[in-house]
Amino acid sequence: MDKPLAERRCERLILPEPGKKPGAEAREGWLEMQIVVDLTRCQGYAQCVFLAPEVFELHGEEALLYNPAVPDDQLDRVRQAAAACPVQAILLGEEVSAGAR
Amino acid sequence: MPDDLREGRIVIVGASLAGLRAAETLREEGFTGSLTVIGDEPHPPYDRPPLSKQVLLGRMAADAAALPMRRDPDAEWRLGVRATGLDPVGKQVLLADGESVTYDRLLIATGTRARPWPNADEAALDGVFTLRTRDDAGRLTERLAAGPRRVLVIGGGFTGSEIASACRERGIEVTLAERGPGPLVGALGGTLSMLAAGMQRAHGVDLRCGVTVTALRGNGRFTGADLSDGSHIDADVCVVAMGAVRNTEWLAEAGLAAGPRGVACDAGCRAFNMYGIVTDDVFVAGDAARFPHPLFEYQMLSLEHWGNAVTQAEVAAHNMVSPEPARRPHLAVPVFWSSQFGLNIKSVGVPTFSDQVVIAQGSLDERRLVAVYGYRGRITAAVTVNMAKWLEYYQGLIETAAPFPPGPGAADGRPLVAAFPIPSNVPDPKGLFHGPTVALTGYLPDRRLTVVRPAD
Numbered sequence: 001m002d003k004p005l006a007e008r009r010c011e012r013l014i015l016p017e018p019g020k021k022p023g024a025e026a027r028e029g030w031l032e033m034q035i036v037v038d039l040t041r042c043q044g045y046a047q048c049v050f051l052a053p054e055v056f057e058l059h060g061e062e063a064l065l066y067n068p069a070v071p072d073d074q075l076d077r078v079r080q081a082a083a084a085c086p087v088q089a090i091l092l093g094e095e096v097s098a099g100a101r
Numbered sequence: 102m103p104d105d106l107r108e109g110r111i112v113i114v115g116a117s118l119a120g121l122r123a124a125e126t127l128r129e130e131g132f133t134g135s136l137t138v139i140g141d142e143p144h145p146p147y148d149r150p151p152l153s154k155q156v157l158l159g160r161m162a163a164d165a166a167a168l169p170m171r172r173d174p175d176a177e178w179r180l181g182v183r184a185t186g187l188d189p190v191g192k193q194v195l196l197a198d199g200e201s202v203t204y205d206r207l208l209i210a211t212g213t214r215a216r217p218w219p220n221a222d223e224a225a226l227d228g229v230f231t232l233r234t235r236d237d238a239g240r241l242t243e244r245l246a247a248g249p250r251r252v253l254v255i256g257g258g259f260t261g262s263e264i265a266s267a268c269r270e271r272g273i274e275v276t277l278a279e280r281g282p283g284p285l286v287g288a289l290g291g292t293l294s295m296l297a298a299g300m301q302r303a304h305g306v307d308l309r310c311g312v313t314v315t316a317l318r319g320n321g322r323f324t325g326a327d328l329s330d331g332s333h334i335d336a337d338v339c340v341v342a343m344g345a346v347r348n349t350e351w352l353a354e355a356g357l358a359a360g361p362r363g364v365a366c367d368a369g370c371r372a373f374n375m376y377g378i379v380t381d382d383v384f385v386a387g388d389a390a391r392f393p394h395p396l397f398e399y400q401m402l403s404l405e406h407w408g409n410a411v412t413q414a415e416v417a418a419h420n421m422v423s424p425e426p427a428r429r430p431h432l433a434v435p436v437f438w439s440s441q442f443g444l445n446i447k448s449v450g451v452p453t454f455s456d457q458v459v460i461a462q463g464s465l466d467e468r469r470l471v472a473v474y475g476y477r478g479r480i481t482a483a484v485t486v487n488m489a490k491w492l493e494y495y496q497g498l499i500e501t502a503a504p505f506p507p508g509p510g511a512a513d514g515r516p517l518v519a520a521f522p523i524p525s526n527v528p529d530p531k532g533l534f535h536g537p538t539v540a541l542t543g544y545l546p547d548r549r550l551t552v553v554r555p556a557d
Contacts (some may be wrong), residue, residue: 034169040408040436043490044445061469061487063440065155068148069165078445093169096121096145101341 033070034095035078041089046083048090056081106422109134112194112202113176114184118138118148119410123208124174126418137178137202139194142234143181150407153260154236154440157267159246163239184211187355189374189383203503206421208476209352209364209372209385210414213405215344218255221459223316228323229339232260239260241340245271249337252276255314257284258535259439260296261342266441269304276307276334278326281533282302283310289448289484291526292458293472296465296486300442313534314389343534345405347389363391363403368430370417384421386413396499397454397481425457434496438489444468447489450482450499457522459506463488471495474525475505 035055036075044062048055055074056066070078070092082090111127113120116138124138140146146168155161179196186506215231218224230241245252245268252268257279257306268275281287283294284301301308308509313329317339325335349359357380358365358373364385365373365448370392372383388411393399416431423429438447452458455474463470471491474482479502481493498507506522 032167034167036168038408038411039150039438040406042438043492059154059440060443060445062489063443063445065151065158065160065440067155067161067165068151068167069161091169091171093171094173095167096170 032095032097033075033078033092034068035066035070035082035090035092036068037064037066038089038091039064041087043087045086047084047086048078051081051084052077106206106424107131107133109205110203111136111206111421112204113138113208113210114194115208115212115387115389116142116146116178117210117212117387117410118146118168118181118407119210119212119414120208121146121168121170121174122411123210123414123418124176125171126415127422128172128174130419130422132422134205136174137179137204138176139179139182139184139202140195141181141183141197142236144190144235145178145180147235149233152235153232153263154267156235156242157218157245157264159242163235163242166235167360176203184351187352187357189355189357189380192382203220203251205382207383208414208417208421209383209389210387210410211348211351212388212410213347215341216343216346217296218317218341218343220317223319224341226317226319226323226338226339227321228319228337229317229341231341232264233345235366241338244338245273249273251334251336252338252340253278253314253334253336254340254342255326256342256344256534257281257297257308257310258287258342258344258533259285259437259441261340261535262301263439263441264340264342265301266304269306269442274307275305276309276336277301278309278312278314278328279333279534280313281528281535282311285446285535286526286528287453287530287533287535289446289452289472290458290474292460292523293446293484293486294526296468296470297441299465300444300468304442345388347403349389362401363389363393365401368393368395368432369420369428370413370419370431374424386410386417386418394451395432396434396502400454402435402451404435404437406435408436409433413545434499436492436496445486445487445489447492448473448482448484449492450497451483451486452525453527454481455525455527457505460524461507462491473498473505473507475522478505479503480505482508490524534546 059065148166151166156163178532184199185197195201215233251274254265254277265275265277283298285297286294314326316327318325347363370384371379372385388405391403393400394402412433413431418430436449449470452474455476457475461471461473469487472484480498
């Protein structure tokens, strides 16, 4: 069995300065992970809302709102949500980096 | 052009959703040549739909919506530089910085921009915004967070309505002015426009329909607007949500069939030149494209839909690296969504391609329904309100040209709520502040006329 979620995260987490939200500097050395939900496909099953409530929420009965920039400590939950989505509408990946070639 | 289509130089102009998905697909399909993506915004590809929703609500930062890659397209990204021209003979894209990029095959994915307020002096007033880019959204959100007394939204299309919804959710007073008979009428017709108007008023929007805004007032800073009915709105913020303009001006000298309605292309995304001859090295995808669709009598469609940008980019990229027999048509049925005032509105097909509409499930009172649109006895579109799970079923009916109205029990065994279809009341888009987002660029099917406009 894997180590608990919190413990695994700590291995790689670079803590942000106190009072500061984890921003770009805190994620240095990390892959910047982003999500996009294909809302054309989304049917509001809301599995993602149960699995990663800090990232996904229902707005009204079935409109999905989500935070495209995945906080580091939510990455595993978002992976589970992407896997569990009945219509496979969640894409998780890196963004194009600014200096990309 | 090299014999092997998987080699050579491909240039994509447009670094948003369609440009990114096309670049990825090219690599997925085995393209090994050089790939350049040109974008006029300085940002890597990002997602626009959250800008009028989560961002305006203050739940995420405007710069947090970068699009994830499906795979690294190994492209050269030239961001922050606008394409200013195309030389189809020398096969070069000309850039605003004076440089040029040579291509063997080109994909045009330049999309649209917000239609500006027509009076430039009034548009320049502090407090007057449009909403298309993440920079727009950042500035507008900042202003909303400062607690304006009232926001005036000009235009009752999807963007304008979503902005009004976000303002109300933040407790900000809103006036929405729409020249047409109601919000969303351009895309959804009269029946659902009534529902949208009711929702807006129930949420405290000061909705003014059938009026135009005649002047924006202010001395350096926006203070209010005059309406055509003689009234005046005092407001600190004005959002001009009058639809989109296609970014095709840079193609004016390119000899392509490009104009205000987009770049005309065939079902395989190959652009037509100005003589109507199909090119084989210039492709187009996303909001900038105008393409024929067999389900809608081969009328040329211009779509401003997220899903279309993805699927059309995939088809275009496939065809750019595939020999003729392996090419595919772009036949996807248009789908879009909007969330506003607690409603999740989704549409499949082309609601403006209709003469009648019937509420097949649910009801206006429940604010939960499926409206089915028909044209001459066949189903051409369906719109769900908080019933998104049904969309796929109706998509099947549209794809198979099922008879309209759908038979009782066609869906869930319940009788049709409205036994008799009523006119769908799709207005001429000329009389609206907002665009329809699905533009039939030939003619409205219940009006036997074609409007020919010279390119401006």
